[in-house]
Amino acid sequence: MTSGVTSSRRSPDADLPAALRVRDLDVTxxxxxxxxxxxxxxxxxxxxxxxxxxxxxxxxxxxVTARAVMGLLxxxxxxxxxxxxxxxxxxxxxxxxxxxxxxxxxxxxxxFQDALSALNPVLSIGDQLGEVFRIHRGLSRRAARAExxxxxxxxxxxxxxxxxxxxxxxxxxxxxQRILIAMAVAxxxxxxxxDEPTTALDVTVQAQILQLVDRLRTELGMGVLLIxxxxxxxxxxxxxxxxxxxxxxxxxxxxxxVLDGPAHPYTAALLRSVPDLAQPGDRLRPIxxxxxxxxxxxxxxxxxxxxxxxxxxxxVTRPQRRALAVPGRSAACHHAEEAVDxxx
Amino acid sequence: MPPSDxxxxxxxxxxxxxxxxxxTVGTPTVLSASAGPNTSGPLTxxxxxxxxxxxxxxxxxxxxxxxxxxxxxxxxxxxxxxxLTVAAGETLGVVGESGCGKSTLARLLVxxxxxxxxxVRFAGLDVGTARGTRRRELRRAVQMVFQDPVTSLNPRMxxxxxxxxxxxxxxxxxGAVARRDRVAELLEMVGLAPDMMRRFPHEFSGGQRQxxxxxxxxxxxxxxxxxxxxxxxxxxxxxxxxxxxxxxxxQRLGIALVFIAHDLGVxxxxxxxxxxxxxxxxxxLGPAxxVYQDPAHPYTRALLGSVPVRHPRERGRERIVLAGDPPSPVDPPSGCRFxxxxxxxxxxxxxxxxxxxxxxxxxPSVAGERVAACHFAGTPVTPGRE
Numbered sequence: 001m002t003s004g005v006t007s008s009r010r011s012p013d014a015d016l017p018a019a020l021r022v023r024d025l026d027v028t029x030x031x032x033x034x035x036x037x038x039x040x041x042x043x044x045x046x047x048x049x050x051x052x053x054x055x056x057x058x059x060x061x062x063x064v065t066a067r068a069v070m071g072l073l074x075x076x077x078x079x080x081x082x083x084x085x086x087x088x089x090x091x092x093x094x095x096x097x098x099x100x101x102x103x104x105x106x107x108x109x110x111x112f113q114d115a116l117s118a119l120n121p122v123l124s125i126g127d128q129l130g131e132v133f134r135i136h137r138g139l140s141r142r143a144a145r146a147e148x149x150x151x152x153x154x155x156x157x158x159x160x161x162x163x164x165x166x167x168x169x170x171x172x173x174x175x176x177q178r179i180l181i182a183m184a185v186a187x188x189x190x191x192x193x194x195d196e197p198t199t200a201l202d203v204t205v206q207a208q209i210l211q212l213v214d215r216l217r218t219e220l221g222m223g224v225l226l227i228x229x230x231x232x233x234x235x236x237x238x239x240x241x242x243x244x245x246x247x248x249x250x251x252x253x254x255x256x257x258v259l260d261g262p263a264h265p266y267t268a269a270l271l272r273s274v275p276d277l278a279q280p281g282d283r284l285r286p287i288x289x290x291x292x293x294x295x296x297x298x299x300x301x302x303x304x305x306x307x308x309x310x311x312x313x314x315x316v317t318r319p320q321r322r323a324l325a326v327p328g329r330s331a332a333c334h335h336a337e338e339a340v341d342x343x344x
Numbered sequence: 345m346p347p348s349d350x351x352x353x354x355x356x357x358x359x360x361x362x363x364x365x366x367x368t369v370g371t372p373t374v375l376s377a378s379a380g381p382n383t384s385g386p387l388t389x390x391x392x393x394x395x396x397x398x399x400x401x402x403x404x405x406x407x408x409x410x411x412x413x414x415x416x417x418x419x420x421x422x423x424x425x426x427x428l429t430v431a432a433g434e435t436l437g438v439v440g441e442s443g444c445g446k447s448t449l450a451r452l453l454v455x456x457x458x459x460x461x462x463x464v465r466f467a468g469l470d471v472g473t474a475r476g477t478r479r480r481e482l483r484r485a486v487q488m489v490f491q492d493p494v495t496s497l498n499p500r501m502x503x504x505x506x507x508x509x510x511x512x513x514x515x516x517x518x519g520a521v522a523r524r525d526r527v528a529e530l531l532e533m534v535g536l537a538p539d540m541m542r543r544f545p546h547e548f549s550g551g552q553r554q555x556x557x558x559x560x561x562x563x564x565x566x567x568x569x570x571x572x573x574x575x576x577x578x579x580x581x582x583x584x585x586x587x588x589x590x591x592x593x594x595q596r597l598g599i600a601l602v603f604i605a606h607d608l609g610v611x612x613x614x615x616x617x618x619x620x621x622x623x624x625x626x627x628x629l630g631p632a633x634x635v636y637q638d639p640a641h642p643y644t645r646a647l648l649g650s651v652p653v654r655h656p657r658e659r660g661r662e663r664i665v666l667a668g669d670p671p672s673p674v675d676p677p678s679g680c681r682f683x684x685x686x687x688x689x690x691x692x693x694x695x696x697x698x699x700x701x702x703x704x705x706x707x708p709s710v711a712g713e714r715v716a717a718c719h720f721a722g723t724p725v726t727p728g729r730e
């Protein structure tokens with residue numbers, strides 16, 4: 001994944017600095033039961049206006065990666081290290097927590113999955129949204145509320161001037177998710193990280209939220225890191241995809257490249273295990289076994305016990321992620337070249 | 345298991361009440377289709393005569409008190425007049441947005457909730473009024489698999505006791521050896537090693553726990569298993585394992601499945617017939633292939649249009665994107681409940697509740713198999729989908 005920043009796909013934003021550049025991110029949790037290598041060697045590149053979808057199952061390290069970038073991991077028992085972390089031109093590699101805190105909201109923002117627990121139940125939406133403007137821009141309460149109403153309009157909430165007075169419980173799940181997105185984009189961040197923003201929502205509402213994110217990244221020129229386990233969400237909105245397994249990125253590429261010719265057997269297996277609406281087949285082909293326990297990772301390639309291409313080498317040597325023939329594509333598999341050419 | 349040619353699949357009549365005219369569903373004639381209330385013989389024995397639905401729900405209604413306020417008189421209309429049938433050995437999928445009443449329907453079908461009106465009949469017996477032995481037999485015959493495999497298992501019980509509990513309740517295993525043997529058999533049936541029975545739920549992964557939940561449901565040799573979002577809590581790579589397991593078990597044991605899920609792809613994959621629910625009512629009901637490929641109700645079309653694309657090249661496809669959220673079931677819209685979000689709604693839709701009818705435009709090849717509750721069922725919507 002080297003060409004993301006220099007990609008010319010989104011030429012209008014070519015002058016803007018990359019929204020995100022991460023090199024060799026490691027996150028380690030230390031607990032009573034041992035040391036958990038939650039994230040290992042993660043590289044991320046997101047250009048301004050680009051959507052990178054980080055795809056993986058639970059425990060693969062996607063959310064931890066997002067929180068590490070945002071500086072939101074509790075320092076007790078967690079070690080975060082990276083060779084380089086740059087958010088929209090701000091080098092955070094050796095930044096102290098206070099410097100990172102100042103960038104949150106203004107330069108980078110996070111949208112959580114669970115909109116109800118992310119909102120304060122006893123404050124009106126106008127107060128919560130307005131707080132951003134009062135703190136960061138020193139606006140009066142009245143002016144902040146007017147800005148809040150404007151934001152609600154931006155994310156498509158009907159009758160925003162009336163609804164700023166309402167409380168979180170008076171909104172539906174989809175509306176609450178819109179409000180969280182409004183809060184995140186309030187100060188025009190260069191990087192928006194959305195952690196499973198549609199997982200708890202119905203497909204009808206999911207479609208609306210994805211359209212909203214897509215519109216905002218174009219209008220505001222934000223880079224978006226969207227975390228999901230849903231291949232459909234990636235197909236719907238991603239420019240590029242990074243697939244995570246057991247704390248590592250195992251494959252990167254444009255969304256079409258990855259879906260058409262997955263270079264990692266894990267990605268290929270995921271694609272096969274999802275029912276296709278257009279071609280309801282005989283049987284699904286599930287991936288045997290379950291995602292690995294990070295406390296006791298398999299030797300060699302972490303995927304080898306579930307992999308249909310595993311050879312002797314895979315059980316011994318962990319494959320390094322390496323660039324493939326197509327620029328911008330990479331995979332961490334000894335058999336990546338065979339995998340790309342195989343029919344999905 | 346191609347849903348279209350499943351040998352145990354229902355005949356054309358099962359979309360409507362067997363023996364009645366193919367144009368309506370939910371008329372009282374549905375009762376005459378099933379056996380009388382005095383049917384004798386064990387409920388768990390042979391399948392009923394072909395074509396006769398195993399489970400028949402008629403006019404099911406269930407409301408709950410809304411809000412916490414004292415004297416609050418508003419009620420949530422969770423299920424509001426649902427008629428459906430489940431034939432022996434078939435899978436009926438139920439889809440719809442959250443709050444549409446899917447889970448309440450599931451609980452009504454297994455008898456965990458009493459309907460305010462209407463009834464559920466299993467093999468001719470009213471599930472709500474059965475007492476004593478009959479009631480226990482009904483409980484045996486209709487089982488449920490829950491969504492969350494973690495909270496549906498008692499964390500302090502070894503798997504042996506978790507799976508054996510229904511055996512104990514129904515006195516289906518005499519003696520410790522028989523009990524253990526039966527549990528071993530059940531665990532093997534769901535693809536778990538029998539020697540795992542001494543372990544506790546926390547020692548299992550999500551997929552394994554759902555297998556345990558399925559083994560427990562199968563313990564009483566049920567005829568119908570109602571699965572409420574059985575794979576929603578599982579990782580993508582594990583979902584397919586459980587979906588395949590359910591399909592296999594159905595073929596092997598001939599059980600009927602009611603498969604409730606919000607994932608339209610999974611429902612399409614497992615179901616012979618699909619019921620689409622909107623705000624407590626059925627919008628459309630028919631063979632999975634017909635409903636998915638040629639949806640008659642505008643809500644079904646919108647729902648299918650919201651499913652994410654399979655490939656970025658399909659991003660530009662035309663589709664109906666529904667604005668807003670479903671209205672509140674506390675105060676549902678008049679007439680057709682979908683009219684407030686419907687792209688083709690006319691005046692009549694706000695006034696008159698459409699009946700579940702065979703759409704006029706349905707080709708003779710599928711006519712009678714599929715019904716939709718829309719005054720303009722089958723009318724193309726502009727912009728048309730695809």
